[in-house]
């Protein structure tokens with residue numbers, strides 16, 4: 001159980017939880033349990049051998065209070081023994097490299113918090129502290145790191161200095177599922193530190209167990225050199241892993257096609273029998289899925305991990321249809337990426353002889369799969385009605401609204417609203433059922449139409465969700481101008497899209513941008529790019545909000561009068 005302490009109130013809720021978990025873990029952890037989590041790839045005998053040479057030294061988490069001094073003061077007020085902060089060069093440099101900021105901008109300290117007497121006294125929780133005062137530009141680093149927890153780690157004190165045993169420990173760490181990740185000699189503490197990273201193989205790691213630090217008293221240049229050499233192999237391994245990404249796409253798609261996630265936990269042999277597939281081949285597929293972290297060994301079988309869980313058909317917002325689409329139709333069209341890059345035109349048409357939406361209109365099974373896959377990411381819509389400034393709006397028009405999910409959220413948010421859903425005729429059939437299930441069919445008009453030709457007029461709010469990224473700038477401008485001509489003066493346009501970052505962050509939009517190029521010959525855009533298009537069509541962008549799943553909500557208002565602006569320069 002996680003204990004929450006008032007004294008950590010100087011921390012953000014997520015940081016406080018991470019700290020509480022680290023404290024709770026440090027209090028109760030026994031070395032056997034620690035190694036079982038860290039080294040799932042090792043059998044009992046090897047783990048016992050590692051345990052006989054190691055003791056838990058500390059658990060570490062990175063936190064982002066407004067002020068380091070204030071945090072230390074609060075911790076001390078509770079009676080904990082808290083050492084003076086000391087600079088942390090290693091974590092500072094790793095953060096600087098990961099977030100592409102100058103190291104000098106990051107004032108990272110280590111604050112050592114010792115557990116009170118009687119509670120495994122001597123054990124320590126190390127807090128890496130990067131102060132992020134309100135309004136600081138470092139907030140984006142904190143946001144990312146809170147999600148990824150790259151710096152959370154466990155440190156084990158190694159009790160031997162025997163070079164052969166040390167080399168053996170490194171080998172066992174590798175076999176157990178950890179990858180060498182640098183190290184060095186800490187002159188202040190006269191101790192050699194070897195870092196490892198979890199590869200995520202076959203288990204779900206608690207946050208503070210993503211990285212392991214082995215601390216060996218004294219200098220061990222030969223062991224350190226061998227460890228660093230292995231770290232240097234890492235780029236090649238990483239590249240190999242990236243290059244085999246298509247294998248992962250297919251392994252996941254095949255698992256989904258076989259309905260494997262719905263049958264776990266189970267033994268491989270029993271599964272093969274149930275599914276009527278080759279037992280040896282299925283065992284190998286499961287082992288690969290375990291290596292990707294989607295399933296984990298359990299007893300003599302496998303179970304789904306938290307990452308694999310959404311692949312179940314019955315999961316809320318199941319990714320099952322997405323797995324089939326990405327391993328099927330979109331997998332084939334990605335085969336024409338080279339054509340897309342050479343010409344700037346869609347790969348899809350090169351493979352299937354026509355554009356995506358034309359193809360879907362002629363292939364109902366694939367169209368249903370596409371709609372179901374779009375529905376998987378509807379948690380993105382969750383905050384939209386609340387964020388939208390609806391004023392006294394009465395009519396919401398959802399242009400190319402798919403199955404009507406977003407529109408139904410608006411209608412259920414405000415019972416005074418009426419909705420109009422504009423879609424291609426074949427999509428409207430599925431939308432009708434969905435809106436009825438959502439309990440708002442009676443307040444919604446379904447209009448079969450083509451948004452390039454026109455739109456229902458006089459709505460108060462127009463929605464364009466995940467539509468503009470399907471089209472090039474010229475086509476977007478035509479759609480936006482149709483909206484501008486239809487919306488009542490002063491009316492609103494809401495756009496939901498994944499936004500390309502301007503700061504080099506690894507946002508999901510970056511991958512989807514390539515996907516849009518290949519599938520539609522179109523693109524994802526930055527907020528600024530959308531603003532240029534909006535202005536040119538006669539709208540003013542009034543706000544941009546982040547949405548779940550890396551989504552973005554842009555709200556724009558129809559400019560009251562005057563001519564529609566000029567065509568924007570190409571981005």
Ligand SMILES: C[S@@+](CC[C@H](N)C(=O)[O-])C[C@H]1O[C@@H](n2cnc3c(N)ncnc32)[C@H](O)[C@@H]1O
Nearest residue numbers: 357374400401402423424427449450451465466
């Ligand atoms: C990527 S989906 C987005 C669906 C929905 N707005 C959402 O966010 O889930 C794009 C939608 O555009 C629709 N569409 C494509 N061309 C269209 C056109 N010319 N007129 C109306 N709808 C169109 C497709 O049927 C498809 O449902």
